[in-house]
Amino acid sequence: MAAVIEARGLRKDFTVRVRAGRLRREKRIVPAVAGVDLCVQPGEMLGYIGPNGAGKSTTLKMLTGVLTPSAGQVSVCGLTPVPQRTRLALRIGVVFGQRSQLWWDLPLRESFALLRHVYRVPVADHAARLRRCRALLDLDEFLDTPVRQLSLGQRMRGELTAALLHGPEVLFLDEPTIGLDVTSKRAVRSFLAELGAAGDVTLVLTTHDLADIERLCHRLVVIDHGRVVHDGTIDALHTRYGSRRRLVADLDAPLPPGFAVDGAAVSAVEADGHRVSFALESASAGAVVAALTALGSLRDLSLVEPDIEDVVARLYRDRPPDPAAG
Incomplete structure (x- = not known):
C-alpha cells in the first residue's frame, strides 16, 4: 500500500539576525527541522510530539504546503505540498x-x-458528513449561533466539522484540545477516536496534552532539536527508556526490614506508613504479591502502569545538547 505521507531528509532552516557587537548584527542559520524521515500509511493515527521549539508545527506546515522545505523530499497524498498546494x-x-x-x-x-x-x-455528500458530525459532536444546540459567540469548546467542534466536510484523506491536528475544559476535551477525543477507528481518514496529531496521545494514537513519533528521536509504539517508548510499572500495596503492618523478592529485581521501594510502592524491573507483579502474601498482612494492592509524561520528560532531559545550537 502506498504511503499517504512520505518525507525523506526533510529540513527547514530559518535565517535570523543576532547581535555581533555593539552596533553590528550578523546572519545565522537556525535549523528548525533537521532531516526528518517519516512514512505514514493510510488510516494510521500518528502522534507527533516534542518540546516547544522542537519543530512539530514547522513539520506540519511543510506537510500542508504552508512552508517550503529547505532540503529533502516530501509527498502527501501523492502530491508535492507547495507547488501543488491547491490540489492538496x-x-x-x-x-x-x-x-x-x-x-x-x-x-x-x-x-x-x-x-x-x-x-x-x-450536496448529498456534504449533508451526510454534516449529519454525522452533528450527531457525534452535538452541534445542533449552537448551529445557528454566530462563531464569535461560541465558547472555545464549541468552536473547536465546529473547526473539526469544517475540516471534514470535504472528505479529506488526511487530517492534520495541531493542539486541537488546547484550552478546552474537561467535558469539551472528552467530546473531541471521543469523536477523533471514532473517526480513527473507522479507518477512513489518516490522523496526524501534535499536542502537549499527552492524554490525547495515549487515548488516540497507536504510533508515536517524538521529535527533539528538529530530529526524530523515537518512532514506534508507546509501549516501545516505555521499554526503550526504562519506564517501570509500580505495584502499590496496602499492608496491615509496616514492611519488615530487609524485605526482598527471591530471584527478581525490585527497586525504589517507597513506604508511607502501611502503604508501600514497588518499581518493578525484571520482577513480575505475581512474584512480589506472593512475597507480600507470605507476610500475612496484605490488605489491598493495585498495579500502576507507567506514565507517558514521565518517560517523555526523561527522554528530553537525557538528550544531549543540540550541537547546532549556539
Missing part, C-alpha cells in the same frame, strides 16, 4: 488550535454552507 487542499483537512477557518460573524451553519461551495462538495 482538496484532499487534506487542517485544524490549528489557535487558528480558525470559520467566518467569525456568521452562524456556524452558514460557515458550513460556504465551505461546501469553497470545496465544491456535492
